[in-house]
Amino acid sequence: MLKEYIEAIKTFSEQNIPFTIKGAPVELWYIVWIFIFGGVVLGGAMLFAGLASFAERRFAGFFQCRLGPNRVGPEGFFQFIADGIKLVLKEDLIPAAADKMLFRAAPYVVFIGTLGVFAALPFSKSLGITNLNLGLLYIFAISSLVIVGIIMAGWGSGNKWSLLGGMRSAAQIISYEIPIGVVFLTMIMITSTMNMQEIVNQQGGGLVNWLVFRYPPFTLFAFLIYFIAAMAEVNRTPFDLPEAESELVGGFHTEYSGMRFAFFFMAEYANMFVVSAIATVLFLGGWQSPLPFFILNIFGDYSILAIIEGFGWFITKVLFLVFLMMWLRWTLPRYRVDQLMAVCWKVLLPLSFANLLLIGIWMIL
Amino acid sequence: MVRYFSAIVIGLLSVLKGMAVTVKYFFSKKVTMEYPDQRWKMPDRFRGKVGCDTNKCISCLYCVNICPVSCITLENVKAEIPAVVTNLEGKEMKRLKNITKFEVDISRCIFCGLCTEGCPTGAIYMSHDYEISCYTRKDMVYQWVKTKL
Ligand code: SF4
Ligand code: SF4
Numbered sequence: 001m002l003k004e005y006i007e008a009i010k011t012f013s014e015q016n017i018p019f020t021i022k023g024a025p026v027e028l029w030y031i032v033w034i035f036i037f038g039g040v041v042l043g044g045a046m047l048f049a050g051l052a053s054f055a056e057r058r059f060a061g062f063f064q065c066r067l068g069p070n071r072v073g074p075e076g077f078f079q080f081i082a083d084g085i086k087l088v089l090k091e092d093l094i095p096a097a098a099d100k101m102l103f104r105a106a107p108y109v110v111f112i113g114t115l116g117v118f119a120a121l122p123f124s125k126s127l128g129i130t131n132l133n134l135g136l137l138y139i140f141a142i143s144s145l146v147i148v149g150i151i152m153a154g155w156g157s158g159n160k161w162s163l164l165g166g167m168r169s170a171a172q173i174i175s176y177e178i179p180i181g182v183v184f185l186t187m188i189m190i191t192s193t194m195n196m197q198e199i200v201n202q203q204g205g206g207l208v209n210w211l212v213f214r215y216p217p218f219t220l221f222a223f224l225i226y227f228i229a230a231m232a233e234v235n236r237t238p239f240d241l242p243e244a245e246s247e248l249v250g251g252f253h254t255e256y257s258g259m260r261f262a263f264f265f266m267a268e269y270a271n272m273f274v275v276s277a278i279a280t281v282l283f284l285g286g287w288q289s290p291l292p293f294f295i296l297n298i299f300g301d302y303s304i305l306a307i308i309e310g311f312g313w314f315i316t317k318v319l320f321l322v323f324l325m326m327w328l329r330w331t332l333p334r335y336r337v338d339q340l341m342a343v344c345w346k347v348l349l350p351l352s353f354a355n356l357l358l359i360g361i362w363m364i365l
Numbered sequence: 366m367v368r369y370f371s372a373i374v375i376g377l378l379s380v381l382k383g384m385a386v387t388v389k390y391f392f393s394k395k396v397t398m399e400y401p402d403q404r405w406k407m408p409d410r411f412r413g414k415v416g417c418d419t420n421k422c423i424s425c426l427y428c429v430n431i432c433p434v435s436c437i438t439l440e441n442v443k444a445e446i447p448a449v450v451t452n453l454e455g456k457e458m459k460r461l462k463n464i465t466k467f468e469v470d471i472s473r474c475i476f477c478g479l480c481t482e483g484c485p486t487g488a489i490y491m492s493h494d495y496e497i498s499c500y501t502r503k504d505m506v507y508q509w510v511k512t513k514l
Contacts, residue, residue, distance in 0.1 A: 063387045067397040224377075327391075331383040347373060 037129050041118045048273050049266035050080035056269075056326055063330035087265075090258035095158055098255065102156030106149050107256070107263035113145030114270045121277050122196045124287045124310035125303070135196040136184055139278060140177075143233075146271065147173045150242065150252050153264070157255040165251025168337065169235060169242030175344045176232040176239075182352040183226045186359055187282045190214060200286030210285040218359045223283045225352045227321075230275035232344070234268065236325055238332040241340060276321035280314060284321075287314040407493040412476045414494045415469045417509040421488035423450050424462045428480035428489050436473040437480060440466035452486045464510050471497055472505035 009030060054069070058076065061068025070076035094103055120135040122128045132138050147170055154166015190211065191199045203210050212223050232239035243251030253264045280286055287310030294306045335343070398405065407413070424441045441462035448460040480489050499505060 059391070061397075062391045062395070065390050065393060065396050067395050067399070327384060327387065328380070331387045332380065351373075 041115060041129065045115055045118060045270040045273070046266055049269035050084060052269040052272065052322060053083065053265065054080040055323075056329075059323070059326050060330055063327070084262070087262040088259055092258040092260060093255070095255050097158030099156040099158060102152045103255070104260075106153035106156055107260045107267070108149075109152060110146050110149030110267045111263050111270075113143055113149060114267045114274060116142035116145065117274045117278075120196055121274075122200050122281060122286055123314055124307045126197070127287075127307050127311060128197065131195065131197050134194045136188065136194040136199075139196075139274075140181065140184060143271075143274065144173075144177065146233075146267070149267075153256070154252040157252070159255055161248045161250070162252050162254050165242045165244075165248045165254070168248075169252060172235075172239065172241060172340060172344075173233055175341060176229045176348070179225055179229045179344065179348040179352045180233065182349070182356055183222050183229070184282075186219075186222050186352070186356045187211065189356070189360060189363070190219070196281050196286075200281055200288060203285040204288050206292040207285075207290040210283065210288070210290075212283045215359050215362050218355050218362070219283065221351065221355050222359075223279065225348050225355070226279055226282070227324075229344070229348055230279065231325060231328065232340070234271040234275055234325075236272070237329040238335050239340060240334060241337060244334060272322050272325055273318060276318045276325070277314075279321055280317040284317050285313075286317075287311060289313050407495070411493050411495075412478050412491040414471060414492050414497050414507070415474060415476075415480065415489060416492040416494075417467060417469070417489045419464055419467055419488065419509050421450055421486045422464060422467065423452075423458055423460045423486055423488075424464055425485060427483050427485070431479045431483060433477060433479065434473045434475055436470040438466060438468040438470075439464065450486055458486065467509040468506055469509070470506045472502060 054077070057079070058068040058070075060066075068076065069079045072078045072082050094100060117139050119129045120132050120138050122131070150169045150173075151166045154162045154164075154169070157163070187199070188194055191202050193199060193202075199211075207213070212219050235242050241251075242248075243253065248254070253261055256264060289309065290313075294309045424439065426439060429435075429437045429439050441464050444461055444463045450458050450460050452458050476491070478491055481487075481491055484490075497505075
């Protein structure tokens with residue numbers, strides 16, 4: 001059993017590791033690469049989370065006719081570093097009534113659920129941590145870990161508000177995962193692959209080939225359904241019932257402080273990136289340029305330039321969607337619990353099924 | 366069925382309308398006043414900290430008596446040579462006493478402005494200064510005459 005496992009790792013690493021030092025055992029390099037990629041992903045996700053939290057606060061100010069934090073560094077740019085330092089230095093409190101193990105483990109479970117998705121995202125042409133054949137399924141599966149972490153946090157805190165927040169979030173996320181699943185199914189049906197790179201490859205050749213415009217207007221509906229459900233998945237306003245301040249104090253993270261709270265916080269922002277990235281890959285052409293060619297490639301076919309530009313397009317699209325989420329957050333008030341469920345089960349789910357059927361019929365015709 | 370779909374359409378349209386409103390504010394001029402760097406210009410009749418020009422004061426004790434919270438303390442001695450002060454109407458008045466103490470306890474002041482309204486020479490006035498916080502209660506007592514005569 002173990003031997004087969006090691007053998008499998010060896011063959012996998014021989015195929016997938018970019019380069020090794022001659023003579024060094026390939027398994028060792030495999031482990032080194034795991035750490036390098038892990039570090040890059042972790043650093044990238046944390047940097048994004050920090051920048052996004054700064055942007056969120058600044059934009060919140062702008063949307064409310066205020067200035068927002070603008071004191072630390074130029075235009076307040078280093079505010080997130082100050083926030084980070086503050087959170088690291090804060091005392092890590094564990095309530096007496098808490099289930100200590102669950103309480104301690106919960107933030108990491110949430111963060112792993114978010115971070116795991118990064119492994120399958122195609123950041124650019126042949127730029128990604130791995131290129132999984134079942135990428136979409138893997139993403140769908142591993143992002144569900146977030147709920148487990150949130151319930152652990154809610155239960156482990158030993159606090160009724162936290163428990164209520166955890167329960168709400170479980171109900172909410174599991175409900176909204178169904179429309180997302182149906183939308184994924186629709187897109188798999190259209191592209192007939194679950195490989196993220198392959199999905200993006202099919203959308204090359206300009207704006208018109210993006211999947212949002214493939215079967216108008218049904219794929220646009222699918223995009224809308226996905227985007228709404230995704231906002232509910234990452235607990236953003238107007239779907240932020242698990243942490244509704246006015247009802248539940250802070251929901252599942254009421255009892256958290258210091259670094260553990262920071263993990264929840266970063267997971268939320270990293271999660272925003274993740275769902276926007278999936279939306280970009282599935283609907284907005286991933287790293288493909290909206291023009292039929294890559295701008296940097298006008299004077300010749302330089303693959304490295306194409307990769308850089310593809311990364312730029314990908315990040316631009318993702319950031320636009322993230323901005324859209326922030327925009328919606330400061331526009332809409334919070335739903336009531338029954339309204340939240342009604343939107344999911346009475347609107348999004350039937351519409352996504354109808355969408356699936358209609359696109360299926362169109363594809364046969 | 367019609368109601369179901371029209372509700373969805375109306376919902377989406379209202380979201381768009383709301384987004385239009387918020388994005389308008391996103392680009393509008395911000396109302397924030399960055400306080401220590403920028404300050405409000407106070408209106409003319411703003412009643413801030415009580416100020417006093419003791420050179421003009423003729424020590425009539427009007428302000429001391431009118432103050433509802435008795436926060437003005439004034440002590441004086443008879444002057445050997447009376448000084449001449451011009452009052453608000455331009456007439457000259459004689460100052461027969463020299464002030465030895467003129468204190469206003471801002472911590473008790475209610476900023477009613479009564480003291481300034483009847484002052485014959487305009488010596489006591491309401492300034493535009495609203496930054497009156499300090500560390501001790503003693504600092505709240507403003508002494509306009511410090512030198513002993
Ligand atoms: S009313 Fe005016 S003149 Fe009279 S004591 Fe007060 S400050 Fe001096
Ligand atoms: S403003 Fe009113 S309370 Fe203050 S010193 Fe003058 S009379 Fe007294």
